[in-house]
Amino acid sequence: MFDFKLEATDGLARAGTFTTPHGDIQTPVFMPCGTQATVKTMAPHELEEVGAQIILGNNYHLHIRPGSELIRDMGGLHKWMKWDKPILTDSGGFQVFSLNHKVKIKEDGVQFNSHIDGSKHFFTPESVIQTQVNLGSDIMMVLDECAPGDSDHRYARQAMKRTHEWAKQSVDAFKKLADPEKQTMFPIVQGVIFDDLRAESAKFMASLDTKGVAIGGLSVGESTEDMYRILDVVNPHLPTEKPRYLMGVGKPENIVEGVYRGIDMFDCVHATRLGRHGCFWDYTGRHSIKNAKFAKDETPLLSSLDNFASSGFSKSYIHHLIKANEVLGIRLLSMHNLAFLFDLTAKIRQAVIDGRFEEFRKEFYDSYKIKN
Amino acid sequence: MFDFKLEATDGLARAGTFTTPHGDIQTPVFMPCGTQATVKTMAPHELEEVGAQIILGNNYHLHIRPGSELIRDMGGLHKWMKWDKPILTDSGGFQVFSLNHKVKIKEDGVQFNSHIDGSKHFFTPESVIQTQVNLGSDIMMVLDECAPGDSDHRYARQAMKRTHEWAKQSVDAFKKLADPEKQTMFPIVQGVIFDDLRAESAKFMASLDTKGVAIGGLSVGESTEDMYRILDVVNPHLPTEKPRYLMGVGKPENIVEGVYRGIDMFDCVHATRLGRHGCFWDYTGRHSIKNAKFAKDETPLLSSLDNFASSGFSKSYIHHLIKANEVLGIRLLSMHNLAFLFDLTAKIRQAVIDGRFEEFRKEFYDSYKIKN
Numbered sequence: 001m002f003d004f005k006l007e008a009t010d011g012l013a014r015a016g017t018f019t020t021p022h023g024d025i026q027t028p029v030f031m032p033c034g035t036q037a038t039v040k041t042m043a044p045h046e047l048e049e050v051g052a053q054i055i056l057g058n059n060y061h062l063h064i065r066p067g068s069e070l071i072r073d074m075g076g077l078h079k080w081m082k083w084d085k086p087i088l089t090d091s092g093g094f095q096v097f098s099l100n101h102k103v104k105i106k107e108d109g110v111q112f113n114s115h116i117d118g119s120k121h122f123f124t125p126e127s128v129i130q131t132q133v134n135l136g137s138d139i140m141m142v143l144d145e146c147a148p149g150d151s152d153h154r155y156a157r158q159a160m161k162r163t164h165e166w167a168k169q170s171v172d173a174f175k176k177l178a179d180p181e182k183q184t185m186f187p188i189v190q191g192v193i194f195d196d197l198r199a200e201s202a203k204f205m206a207s208l209d210t211k212g213v214a215i216g217g218l219s220v221g222e223s224t225e226d227m228y229r230i231l232d233v234v235n236p237h238l239p240t241e242k243p244r245y246l247m248g249v250g251k252p253e254n255i256v257e258g259v260y261r262g263i264d265m266f267d268c269v270h271a272t273r274l275g276r277h278g279c280f281w282d283y284t285g286r287h288s289i290k291n292a293k294f295a296k297d298e299t300p301l302l303s304s305l306d307n308f309a310s311s312g313f314s315k316s317y318i319h320h321l322i323k324a325n326e327v328l329g330i331r332l333l334s335m336h337n338l339a340f341l342f343d344l345t346a347k348i349r350q351a352v353i354d355g356r357f358e359e360f361r362k363e364f365y366d367s368y369k370i371k372n
Numbered sequence: 373m374f375d376f377k378l379e380a381t382d383g384l385a386r387a388g389t390f391t392t393p394h395g396d397i398q399t400p401v402f403m404p405c406g407t408q409a410t411v412k413t414m415a416p417h418e419l420e421e422v423g424a425q426i427i428l429g430n431n432y433h434l435h436i437r438p439g440s441e442l443i444r445d446m447g448g449l450h451k452w453m454k455w456d457k458p459i460l461t462d463s464g465g466f467q468v469f470s471l472n473h474k475v476k477i478k479e480d481g482v483q484f485n486s487h488i489d490g491s492k493h494f495f496t497p498e499s500v501i502q503t504q505v506n507l508g509s510d511i512m513m514v515l516d517e518c519a520p521g522d523s524d525h526r527y528a529r530q531a532m533k534r535t536h537e538w539a540k541q542s543v544d545a546f547k548k549l550a551d552p553e554k555q556t557m558f559p560i561v562q563g564v565i566f567d568d569l570r571a572e573s574a575k576f577m578a579s580l581d582t583k584g585v586a587i588g589g590l591s592v593g594e595s596t597e598d599m600y601r602i603l604d605v606v607n608p609h610l611p612t613e614k615p616r617y618l619m620g621v622g623k624p625e626n627i628v629e630g631v632y633r634g635i636d637m638f639d640c641v642h643a644t645r646l647g648r649h650g651c652f653w654d655y656t657g658r659h660s661i662k663n664a665k666f667a668k669d670e671t672p673l674l675s676s677l678d679n680f681a682s683s684g685f686s687k688s689y690i691h692h693l694i695k696a697n698e699v700l701g702i703r704l705l706s707m708h709n710l711a712f713l714f715d716l717t718a719k720i721r722q723a724v725i726d727g728r729f730e731e732f733r734k735e736f737y738d739s740y741k742i743k744n
Contacts, residue, residue, distance in 0.1 A: 045680065082685055314452070323437065327412060
């Protein structure tokens with residue numbers, strides 16, 4: 001279980017299959033965020049319809065509400081939310097730092113107040129493994145300290161060292177608490193935007209006895225250039241036989257560039273958040289459906305995609321739904337944006353297998369115009 | 373086209389079939405409200421899945437945004453919103469009065485400001501037929517004056533007389549503007565809660581050359597007792613060969629009592645609005661899913677209903693979704709509440725056909741507890 005089979009490479013780009021108790025994941029893969037045990041606006045069968053292979057849950061949010069014990073008592077996260085394909089749960093380290101003001105970092109863990117009711121909580125490397133065992137996700141993440149993108153070298157190093165110490169404790173906690181046939185765990189490379197720290201962190205995380213490695217802290221305000229450079233620094237130190245997961249990224253162009261730099265797994269709230277804000281992607285770029293030019297546009301969002309959101313309704317109708325604040329509008333755009341990313345990753349995978357990824361990347365930029 | 377075949381009666385209760393260009397409607401029927409060209413939170417295929425036979429659109433809302441001409445240019449309401457079963461459109465008379473403060477009633481129509489952008493509009497009996505011809509609904513409604521439930525007899529009579537005059541003009545406008553093979557039109561009985569006015573209005577509307585008759589002004593603040601009494605007053609004056617539509621009603625118990633008093637068609641926003649407020653119906657009554665007793669309830673909303681909202685998820689999970697303000701929660705409750713009303717009307721219809729409606733009504737109240 002949790003074997004990663006590398007099926008093709010093309011430059012640094014990789015195509016593989018990761019085996020989990022809830023099914024195989026073909027990489028490169030984009031994983032939609034089901035933060036509160038639901039991918040926003042979508043039903044599980046719709047995720048299957050558009051081709052989701054694995055979704056995320058969030059240990060921070062589910063610990064706060066309704067609590068991991070309740071989900072365990074209801075049969076675990078898969079059964080509770082009716083999703084029987086793989087689930088990856090983030091440890092909640094990132095959310096502790098991004099959603100809370102009163103965070104106290106201690107040597108043995110992190111203290112914070114709930115963003116819902118202000119109640120006090122304490123996460124340790126072991127406690128987040130325990131709560132993720134309660135959730136029953138296929139892939140658990142370790143507790144890390146996600147230092148801000150503008151941290152200085154001294155603080156970035158301190159946070160990285162703590163993250164390494166916690167990662168070691170997590171490996172011990174995993175051995176103590178988890179069944180390795182049912183769950184696995186990825187550590188997280190940190191080091192902010194400092195090349196020396198990132199290289200050190202990558203080597204350290206690569207040395208741990210885990211089935212995959214994640215790269216964190218690259219969606220917290222640093223520039224796209226920094227992100228791509230850090231990937232160039234990190235990837236040579238990561239073992240080829242483990243899947244590499246770039247956390248919290250991305251946009252279509254980030255996925256193309258991530259794969260180009262050896263990444264296998266991606267997640268991001270952007271696809272569904274864009275949908276809730278009235279935006280959609282196609283192979284020419286990102287668009288706002290509210291634009292007046294769509295009011296009488298009888299074409300669908302993307303006719304080549306065979307799902308009811310992408311090809312079932314006209315842009316004219318969706319333009320109206322979004323202007324009128326109707327839920328169906330954000331449902332259709334969220335679903336389409338996910339379908340688009342799944343189509344993109346499937347095309348990327350095929351290009352890698354066919355040994356024409358470089359060509360694909362050029363073609364992509366010929367038609368896709370990046371907006372910031 | 374637009375034939376009504378009365379298939380069974382049991383006391384005053386009726387079971388029939390109404391033929392339209394977009395398919396047959398088996399009555400009694402509950403019609404979900406698709407006010408802004410979407411039944412809130414739901415996709416068209418989900419409406420079909422739970423058994424919707426006909427939905428409503430609203431001429432007021434669609435005239436204001438995006439305009440009936442745009443919808444006509446996009447191929448009509450059915451094609452635009454991807455619903456190929458029957459559609460009934462309300463004239464917007466009710467919305468003019470309920471959504472606007474600056475309403476000026478004139479002999480030839482009603483002037484009002486848009487609740488969206490304040491722009492000035494004028495509805496006449498003929499103009500609302502024209503816009504409904506643009507929309508292409510199967511059943512159009514006449515412009516009426518929906519006087520407040522606390523109007524005195526003098527004002528109620530004046531509004532009724534105006535409504536009668538407008539109904540006559542509507543019949544003329546219909547002959548001039550509409551294709552009777554594609555669309556039909558119902559007039560609306562008014563008269564507030566005054567028995568003499570309601571009887572007079574029923575006789576008048578019954579005398580017009582239309583394929584059905586509606587009863588309006590019974591969901592604007594009057595008591596349930598007044599509503600049921602008015603139905604007793606009105607129905608003897610309505611022709612048996614035309615379907616009778618009670619506008620803006622109802623709750624499950626209102627539907628049972630409406631059918632008991634000879635009503636064939638119902639609509640109401642209540643089912644989906646309740647869903648958005650975290651409530652659901654089953655055959656024991658109305659419940660709030662937020663109630664703590666549902667936090668660990670592993671049973672579905674109603675296992676006897678075969679759709680993913682009613683029987684696909686536990687109350688525990690839906691309790692969480694609603695507490696966490698997740699769209700999937702309001703989707704599931706809205707869809708379930710509609711499924712429940714369709715199940716209820718199907719059971720009522722079968723009871724009428726089997727000549728055991730009185731018994732069904734008693735059984736219903738044995739289990740269903742009414743809350744106000």
